[in-house]
Amino acid sequence: EVQLVESGGGLVKPGGSLRLSCAASGFTFSSYSMNWVRQAPGKGLEWVSSISSSSSYIYYADSVKGRFTISRDNAKNSLYLQMNSLRAEDTAVYYCARVDYLWLEYWGQGTLVTVSS
Amino acid sequence: EIVMTQSPATLSVSPGERATLSCRASQSVSSNLAWYQQKPGQAPRLLIYGASTRATGIPARFSGSGSGTEFTLTISSLQSEDFAVYYCQQYNNWPLFGQGTKLEIK
Numbered sequence: 727e728v729q730l731v732e733s734g735g736g737l738v739k740p741g742g743s744l745r746l747s748c749a750a751s752g753f754t755f756s757s758y759s760m761n762w763v764r765q766a767p768g769k770g771l772e773w774v775s776s777i778s779s780s781s782s783y784i785y786y787a788d789s790v791k792g793r794f795t796i797s798r799d800n801a802k803n804s805l806y807l808q809m810n811s812l813r814a815e816d817t818a819v820y821y822c823a824r825v826d827y828l829w830l831e832y833w834g835q836g837t838l839v840t841v842s843s
Numbered sequence: 844e845i846v847m848t849q850s851p852a853t854l855s856v857s858p859g860e861r862a863t864l865s866c867r868a869s870q871s872v873s874s875n876l877a878w879y880q881q882k883p884g885q886a887p888r889l890l891i892y893g894a895s896t897r898a899t900g901i902p903a904r905f906s907g908s909g910s911g912t913e914f915t916l917t918i919s920s921l922q923s924e925d926f927a928v929y930y931c932q933q934y935n936n937w938p939l940f941g942q943g944t945k946l947e948i949k
Contacts, residue, residue, distance in 0.1 A: 761938060763938070770930065770940060770941075771879075771887065771930055771932075771940040772940070773937050773938050773939065773940065776936065776937045776938075783936075785936055785937050787937075825934075827892075828875050828877070828892070828933075828934035829877040829889055829892040830879075830889065830932070830938060831889045831892075831898060833886035833887055833888075834886065835886055
């Protein structure tokens with residue numbers, strides 16, 4: 727069974743940092759591109775960042791470019807999102823999701839990040 | 844950059860009736876379009892991919908159609924569990940989502 731489990735969310739002050747993790751199981755993690763997608767309270771889905779299976783291709787939304795860093799450790803079946811210089815508008819539930827061709831079939835349960843003083 | 848626009852923002856339909864949700868792309872995405880359902884407090888669930896193929900375990904009352912720039916998600920006979928928010932999505936190096944349609948009980 728495919729499982730994606732996010733962790734690392736919490737309350738952080740503006741300007742602070744947080745590192746999210748996504749533990750994958752039930753599939754060959756190293757064969758799939760992965761994404762982070764977030765959802766602010768009461769809002770829609772917003773793509774944050776993508777990383778290819780071997781980390782060769784990495785993309786960021788303009789809203790997080792220069793502040794967030796996506797990475798993965800295929801030996802540990804894990805995906806990460808290092809978030810620096812956090813702003814109030816980064817407050818959201820962050821989901822990791824597996825890319826299946828051009829769709830996101832598997833999603834984690836999400837981890838809540840709250841940026842507030 | 845391609846923009847995905849969904850309509851309407853909110854759709855009120857009675858249980859047992861048909862619901863039709865629309866998604867428009869600002870330029871052609873061929874058939875590379877997916878639909879997701881999201882219920883409160885839950886992660887999105889893939890319903891339809893390739894514009895018209897149901898994902899694993901999705902009931903036959905859900906159907907997708909369209910290609911190019913115009914797409915439709917149809918729910919043939921609404922069940923109580925179908926009232927949720929629906930998103931369309933296209934993928935070009937990364938996923939791009941529409942703003943969502945909230946399907947509510949009339």
